[in-house]
Amino acid sequence: NRNYSAFSARINNDLKFNKYLSTSVDASYRRGISKNPVNNPLRAAYLYAPLWSPVWSDGRISGGREGTNVYALVNYGGFNNTWNDYLTGRFSLNFTPIKNLTITGVYAPTIEVIKVKNFSKQVPYYDADDPSLLAGYINGNLTTGLSEVRSERRTTTKQLLANYSAKFNNKHDLSLMVGYEDYYNFYETLGANTDEMELSEYPYLDRGNLSNMTNSGNASEYAYRSWFGRVTYDFEDRYLFQANARFDQSSRFHKDHRLGFFPSFSAGWIISEEKFFQDLNIKPLSFFKLRGSWGSLGNERIGNYAYQSVMGFTNTLFLDNGNIVSKNTAAQRDYNIMDITWETTETWNLGVDINFFNDRLSLNGDLYKKKTRDMLLDLQIPIYMGYGNPSQNAGLMSTKGWDLQVNWRDKIKDFTYSLSFNISDYKSVMGDLSGTVFDGATRIMEGGEYAEWYGYKSDGLFLTQDDIDNSPVLNSSVKVGDVKYIDISGPDGVPDGIISPEYDRVLLGGSLPRYIYGGNINLGYKNFDLGITFQGVGKQNSRITQDMVWQTSAWHTFPDFIDGNYFSHYNSDEENAKARFPRLSQIGADGNNYLMSDFWLISGSYFRLKNVVLGYTLPKSAVNWMKLSSVRVYASASDLFSIDNFPKGWDPEVSTGGSSYITKAFNFGVSVKF
Numbered sequence: 146n147r148n149y150s151a152f153s154a155r156i157n158n159d160l161k162f163n164k165y166l167s168t169s170v171d172a173s174y175r176r177g178i179s180k181n182p183v184n185n186p187l188r189a190a191y192l193y194a195p196l197w198s199p200v201w202s203d204g205r206i207s208g209g210r211e212g213t214n215v216y217a218l219v220n221y222g223g224f225n226n227t228w229n230d231y232l233t234g235r236f237s238l239n240f241t242p243i244k245n246l247t248i249t250g251v252y253a254p255t256i257e258v259i260k261v262k263n264f265s266k267q268v269p270y271y272d273a274d275d276p277s278l279l280a281g282y283i284n285g286n287l288t289t290g291l292s293e294v295r296s297e298r299r300t301t302t303k304q305l306l307a308n309y310s311a312k313f314n315n316k317h318d319l320s321l322m323v324g325y326e327d328y329y330n331f332y333e334t335l336g337a338n339t340d341e342m343e344l345s346e347y348p349y350l351d352r353g354n355l356s357n358m359t360n361s362g363n364a365s366e367y368a369y370r371s372w373f374g375r376v377t378y379d380f381e382d383r384y385l386f387q388a389n390a391r392f393d394q395s396s397r398f399h400k401d402h403r404l405g406f407f408p409s410f411s412a413g414w415i416i417s418e419e420k421f422f423q424d425l426n427i428k429p430l431s432f433f434k435l436r437g438s439w440g441s442l443g444n445e446r447i448g449n450y451a452y453q454s455v456m457g458f459t460n461t462l463f464l465d466n467g468n469i470v471s472k473n474t475a476a477q478r479d480y481n482i483m484d485i486t487w488e489t490t491e492t493w494n495l496g497v498d499i500n501f502f503n504d505r506l507s508l509n510g511d512l513y514k515k516k517t518r519d520m521l522l523d524l525q526i527p528i529y530m531g532y533g534n535p536s537q538n539a540g541l542m543s544t545k546g547w548d549l550q551v552n553w554r555d556k557i558k559d560f561t562y563s564l565s566f567n568i569s570d571y572k573s574v575m576g577d578l579s580g581t582v583f584d585g586a587t588r589i590m591e592g593g594e595y596a597e598w599y600g601y602k603s604d605g606l607f608l609t610q611d612d613i614d615n616s617p618v619l620n621s622s623v624k625v626g627d628v629k630y631i632d633i634s635g636p637d638g639v640p641d642g643i644i645s646p647e648y649d650r651v652l653l654g655g656s657l658p659r660y661i662y663g664g665n666i667n668l669g670y671k672n673f674d675l676g677i678t679f680q681g682v683g684k685q686n687s688r689i690t691q692d693m694v695w696q697t698s699a700w701h702t703f704p705d706f707i708d709g710n711y712f713s714h715y716n717s718d719e720e721n722a723k724a725r726f727p728r729l730s731q732i733g734a735d736g737n738n739y740l741m742s743d744f745w746l747i748s749g750s751y752f753r754l755k756n757v758v759l760g761y762t763l764p765k766s767a768v769n770w771m772k773l774s775s776v777r778v779y780a781s782a783s784d785l786f787s788i789d790n791f792p793k794g795w796d797p798e799v800s801t802g803g804s805s806y807i808t809k810a811f812n813f814g815v816s817v818k819f
Contacts, residue, residue, distance in 0.1 A: 146219055148180040165241055172234040179227045182219045183265050184285060187806060189215035191794075194702035206270045212284045214270070222286045223266040223348075230258045245311045251304035261294040264348040289345045291353065292338035301329045320377045327370040335362035367449045369395045385413035385436075395445040398486050399452045405487035409440025432500035432507075437493075444488040447521050451536040452483050480532035488538065490517040507552045515544040515573075522589065524580035539579040542595060546571025561669040568662040568683075572655070586688065586741040587656055594655035598686060600741030601650055602631040606712055606727055619644040619737050626712035626721070626728030628738045653743050659684040663755075672764060678756040682797075687749025691739040693792050694726060703729070706792055751789035751797040757782050774818040783810040 153175040161167040197209045199216030206217045233255040240248045267289040272278035282288075303326065310320035337360045339353030350358075373391035388410050394403040413436040416422050422433070454477050461474045496511040520540035526532065547570060554563035573595040582589035588599035607613050607629050617632040617640075634648040635641025641648070660683025668675040694707060711726040727738040739745070760779035768776045784807055789797040796807040 146180075146182045149177065151175065151177045167239045169235070169237045169239075171236075173232075175229075175231045177227075177229040177231075179229075181225045183223045183225050183263065184215060184218040186215045186219050191704075191806070192701045201273050203276075205276060206268065206283070207273065208270045208280055209283070212270075212281050214268075214283050217268050217270070217283045218285055221266065221268050222283070223264040223289075225263045226261070228260040232256050246307070246309045249304070249306045249308070251302070251306070253302040253304075255298075255300045257298045259294070259296045261292075262348065263292040265290045265292075266345045288340055289342040290338065290340035291342065291348055291350060292336065293350060294334060294336040296332070296334035298330070298332045300331075303327050316381050318377075318379045321375070323374040325370070325372055327368065329366070329368045331364070331366045333362075333364040336360065365449050367396045369393060369445070381418070383415050383418045385411075385415070387411045389440070393443055393445075393487070395487075397445050397447055397449055397451065399483050402452075402484055402486040405443045405445075405489070407441045407443050407489070409438065411436065411438035411440070413437075429501045430499065431503050432498065434498040436496045436498070438496075439491070439493050441489055441491045444490065444521065447485075447536045451479075452481055452485055454481050455479065478533055480526060480530065480535040482535050482537045485521065485536060485538055486519065488517065488519050488521045490515055505553060505555050507550075509548075509550045511548040513544075513546055513548075515542075515546075517542040517544070522578075522582050524578070525583055526580075534582075537579070540589070541576030541578070542573050543576060544571055544573040559671050561667075563667045564664070565666075566662070566664040568660060570660050570683075572659070573657075588652065590652070593652045594657070596656050598653035598656050598688070598741070598743075598746065599650055600653055600743065601644070602633065602653075603742045603744035604629045604631050606721075606724060608712075608718070608721055617642050617644045619740075622732050622736050624728065624730070626714075626724075626730075628727050628742065628744050630742065650741075653746060654686045656686060656688075658682040658749070672762045674758075674760045674762070676756070676758040676760075677754070679753065680755050681752040682750050685749030686746050687791070687797070688741075689745045689747055689792070691734070693795055695729075695734050695739060704792060747790045749790070749797060751787055751791075753787040753789075753797070754785045755783065757785065772819075775816075776818075777816040779814055779816065781810075781812045781814075783812075785809060 153173065155173040156171065158170040159167070160170070193210065193213070193215070197214075198207055199209055199214050201207050206214065206221065208214060209217070233253070235251065235253040237249055237251045242248070265286055265288075268283040268286045270280050270283060272280050304324060305326075306322065306324040308320070308322050310318075312318050337350055337353075337358070339350060339358045341354045341357050342352060343354070344352050371391055371393045373389070375387065375389045377387045379385045388408070390406070390408045393405045393407065395405075396403070413434055415432075415434045417430065417433040456475045457478045458473060458475050460471045462469055463472050464470075492513055492515045494511055494513040496509070498507070498509050500507045518541050519538035520542060521536050522539045523534040523536055524539050526534055548567070549569070550565070550567040552563070552565045555561075575589060575591055575593055575595060578589070578591045584596065586598060586600060587596040589595060589597075590599075605628075607616070607623065607625050607627050610625055612629070613623060613625065616629065619630060630644045630649065632640040632642060632644060632649060633651055635643065635645075636648065661681075662683060663678070663680035665679075666675075666677040694704065707726055710724060712721050712724040712728045716724070730738075758779055758781040760777050763776045763778075765775075768774075787797060787807065791797050794806055796805045799805045
């Protein structure tokens with residue numbers, strides 16, 4: 146019951162009035178319509194065992210398992226539809242007053258309008274034997290409700306650019322550019338919803354329940370402006386130099402702290418163009434270039450009003466002369482720091498580009514080091530202050546990394562092929578911080594890696610009651626078969642015989658991927674072509690989430706890899722000693738077993754065959770009579786398989802700290818060019 150349709154149109158016009166003046170007028174429009182049921186059945190397919198029929202033998206809706214029936218929700222529970230309209234334009238005017246100098250003005254507006262309509266219909270089900278006897282309503286849709294949202298986003302970009310380029314004595318290439326840009330973004334949304342509607346087939350708010358209606362609305366805006374320039378110079382295609390500078394201002398900072406200056410420089414030396422190198426006559430080597438750069442970039446991606454004392458409004462219940470009344474109230478919810486400013490990252494880079502065998506083999510390598518200062522972090526503040534954690538310039542981070550890419554391409558008669566492989570790695574370590582950033586199961590703290598796992602150290606499972614009686618525990622509900630944690634420290638800096646979140650949680654290793662790699666294989670023979678794409682991660686500490694192994698309702702099913710691999714009193718002592726997972730207990734799950742610890746960390750490395758495309762291009766003789774340029778038919782398959790350590794069915798690309806199912810996709814199509 147899912148459907149997506151789209152319509153798009155584009156207009157591109159280039160007009161030249163005379164040798165001094167020309168213009169470009171580009172515009173595009175896209176409309177997308179997404180129609181979905183109110184419930185996504187994928188999660189239910191994983192949670193629920195196939196033990197309860199969704200319909201009775203005569204086709205009527207059944208109650209499923211105690212009123213839970215995803216089939217009924219998907220087919221009869223209403224809809225969640227979205228309409229999206231996106232219009233963009235770009236209008237430029239080019240003026241060339243003298244040779245080699247072009248002055249360009251650009252105006253580029255966009256507007257996006259989104260309409261969302263969620264209509265959740267009450268779904269009744271009746272007795273199996275008596276079709277007239279109402280047995281209840283399907284869980285999740287016990288009432289009929291309607292929610293509607295309208296939003297609009299408008300942006301405007303304006304630019305003024307001047308470009309000058311010239312070549313002197315056939316040796317010196319020089320280009321200069323200066324420019325100005327400003328950007329404005331305005332977003333506004335309104336919403337209304339109602340519940341317990343009387344009419345289940347009328348999805349409009351004018352029939353809403355007057356005693357159960359709410360509305361909402363808000364708006365936000367931000368802007369920036371930039372002045373920038375660039376100088377590029379090369380001498381005889383051997384010595385290359387470029388310098389950039391930009392001044393940026395952002396409305397996300399106070400007017401006294403908005404300005405940031407970010408320069409950069411780069412240089413290159415094409416050694417293979419030097420006479421002394423050519424005299425060496427190193428035949429396999431066809432190109433050799435060394436390059437280096439230094440530059441700084443600014444980051445201002447925080448909330449739009451982080452430096453301001455923003456008041457939040459809500460309705461609060463008061464007792465007024467014995468009557469409970471609702472009053473409009475306001476309060477500052479987030480602590481603000483007025484002098485926050487740009488986060489700055491400085492990068493040093495050394496690189497080499499080498500080609501062999503008439504450029505059939507190419508290697509590109511980079512070493513880099515980054516230093517980020519004045520990091521914009523939401524550091525923890527004392528809870529008793531009553532505010533949310535503020536954004537502030539509070540940290541240093543050092544990053545070291547490298548990139549390597551290797552390409553090979555060749556042709557043997559009618560057979561062409563190319564191979565490409567890339568791999569990269571980096572590690573970020575936090576320097577001086579003014580506090581700690583708590584982000585669920587990860588922490589940003591001094592001396593640790595960026596977003597490092599933070600939790601308890603484990604020591605297997607409790608196998609006997611004696612083990613529990615003689616070990617520190619997290620709480621009194623810990624039983625045999627629960628995860629056993631190590632007592633790291635206490636108030637005095639030494640183990641205190643108690644497992645506590647204050648003293649026994651430690652850094653457990655980085656959560657970010659290492660040795661990220663990917664590649665492409667492209668083969669062609671006459672009119673046939675085959676493309677293969679793969680990717681993977683060589684090293685990563687990944688987390689098995691509770692969602693993957695334990696369901697929070699007593700009648701949810703368990704994944705098959707749990708069966709026979711968890712602690713149970715029905716097992717022998719030898720079987721329990723080998724158990725990978727703790728006992729199946731709601732109390733144990735909530736209070737002890739599924740807290741963040743290294744018990745749930747696994748190797749997140751993986752290899753994935755990402756995409757395979759097989760195509761055939763019809764011969765010219767077969768398409769010329771149709772007045773066509775080319776016709777290609779193709780078939781593609783995505784995510785065919787993955788080699789990893791995650792539970793079967795889970796996506797290793799997005800399963801770090803979260804969970805998502807892996808899906809395969811098969812497509813067949815025809816590409817026609819006129």
